[in-house]
Amino acid sequence: MLKIGDFQSNSCHGLSRRSFLTASAALPFVGASHLSGHSPISVSSAKAKSVIFIFLWGGPSHLDTFDPKPEAPIDYRGPFSTIGTTIPGIRFSELVPKLAARTDKFSLVRSNVSLDQGHPGAGTVATTGYKENPEPVHPCFGSIAARHFGEKEFPPYLMLGKGVPRDVVRPIKGYGGGRWGKAYDPFMIDCNEMGEVNVPALKVLKGLSPERLQERSTLTKSLETIQKSVDNPKANYWSTTQSKAISLLTSPQALQSLDLSKETEKVRNAYGQTSFGQSLLLARRLAEKEVPYIHVNWSEYVEALTPNTDFGWDTHIHNFDMLPNRHCPILDRALSALLDDLEDRGLLDTTLVCCMGEFGRTPKINNRAARDHWPQCFFSIWAGAGIKPGRVIGQSDAKAALPVTDPVKPTAVGATLLDQMGINSIVRAELDVLRDGELISDLV
């Protein structure tokens, strides 16, 4: 990776913070930008101008959050109480009180299923609808949106996080274009707990300011330097797509959208001083710019407590410590703030929010007083853009082990997301994606 600069930006609490733009060989959005957008049919039926897909990577326990079973035996139900929601008869765990008070803004699916019980495989299922094997990997939902909508001011598929979701062994395969190639991979943006935004693929040479970036010749020279250093045959994208890269890099509006210091402290504080919270705030700013698909990762790594990983939801140990002490308060605050913020700004009608993990966790408490992987039944949260709020779709059995209603398949998640964006079954058929994806009909 080549650094080609840095600049200062302000952040909350009056501190001066350094933001970075970096450039590397990847620059996937540049590669994608030769595609000016598919849009073969009208998107007038589209309800969602943007999708914010919130990926609770690692697999949160459904029993300890949104599908508690207080009447189950002690070795299933766990140690948490339940609280009421705004929906009569529906209770959540006591660990998510803010979301429990906002069930009039979203709907909850309690009958999601996955096709894989390992993280990378299930991660691919969650983001593409299909198993990783046999290859080639299917394009992920964000890449389908990217191909359909094409380049505008921003790359059409942004992924907010430190990197492609992974475990300590390997990343998931289904994060990007899959069989369509890297041209449709996501454009990565990282946001830390202070709201400092780092664009790993766009690092600019030290000493360059955003103003100097607008000197086209300076940037072009830097990009040429990168091009020469890239030992990737696909690097010849550069010759044809440089201008679009430059237009993004030199767009004051685009750069402003990445600058969270433009927000009031009240808004920033509402999301919480966590990288997840500030990432959701950044996602809202990008939704304001109508970026089609914004994928927000809870963490890069699934592991909850492993050296050099970033505290994912994979709580094989410490489940009953980490959920009340860390994960649930962060999620509860940040997601509630996002829903409030989108509603307050009138964006909830045009922004579809979907929040889920790659699977749930074992109903029976494991022999480490925690919970393991459980792809047979888990939850997803849906809000905005035509989603009917205040509903619970699907039902699990008495131990939250299996759906007792029709399971919501991974392809249904993708089909529903894309359909709300106007990428309907006809378009999907043209693109040869999610042909078997049925809509989660009760949601819309």
Next chain:
Amino acid sequence: MRTLLSLLVLTIFSARVLGSDSGCLEDQNATVSQRQTNKNQVTKITFDGRLKHDPVFVDDGKSIVYTSLEKFNQLCLMKVPFSPGHKPKPVRFHGAANTSELMASFSKNPDIYAFLRNNGNLHFEIILENKITGKSTSYNPGGGFAGIRNISYAPDGQNVIFAFPNQNGPQQIQALSKDGKSNLLLTNSEGVNGCPKYSPDGKQIVFSSSRDGDFDIFVMNSDGSMPVNVSKSKGLETHPCFSPDGKQIAFTAIRNGHYNIYLMNADGSNVRKLTKHPEVDDYPCWSPDGKTIVWVGEREGQKDLYSIEIN
């Protein structure tokens, strides 16, 4: 003008922190007296807003050691002078740590302490430090995922108690000798037992347990005998700790979705709500003189240490 404004803010904040309503555990005698309210002053101890937990007083109450998310992927033990009204800079307690370290606990001698180290994939070990002898001992349960948690050093420095799952699922409290070689099971119940803390005289242990349903506060003898549920309330109660005189217990409870700090007598009577803020208040700890409680408070989305003087 600025001073007046500060006083106004402080007054409002203090009123929000120390509950003057009847917020309580199941409406038991929950209000701290108005006389006490007027004397209470909340002070912010740290100012970085990072995620924090498990503060403990050290150096006869002159400093606090706590766990903090110092890097996006690393928890560190930090030490900060306890000097209300000032803005001391926290420093790394173990400057060279390159993996997560958390949950420090000290014996009466601050040179003898223990903490958890994340030494592998979902794997923890207990490090027993003796700065007097310069000897460091570890207790590593081996195997794959190992979720040791919630350690507490005995006041006499002879052993450490901690929570660890047993083979068939429930999580139990165990005691580990100071040489790290032998351990003893102190609980043998269903559910999740955790967050054990010794009483100041070392004769009792307070802990949380879900054996009766959700997390309640229990007290037992230090050999594990005579466990008694002293809170018996619906909703989570956790992170208990004895006052230095052993007569009271501070703990965290969730009521109506709010995490707040509560006090009760050691037998579970006279429950009082100490903080009353809509954001999260958690991890109470007592100063050695029993006059102050420090906790991790979330204010405007930022987590810092706060202190309050109590009678």
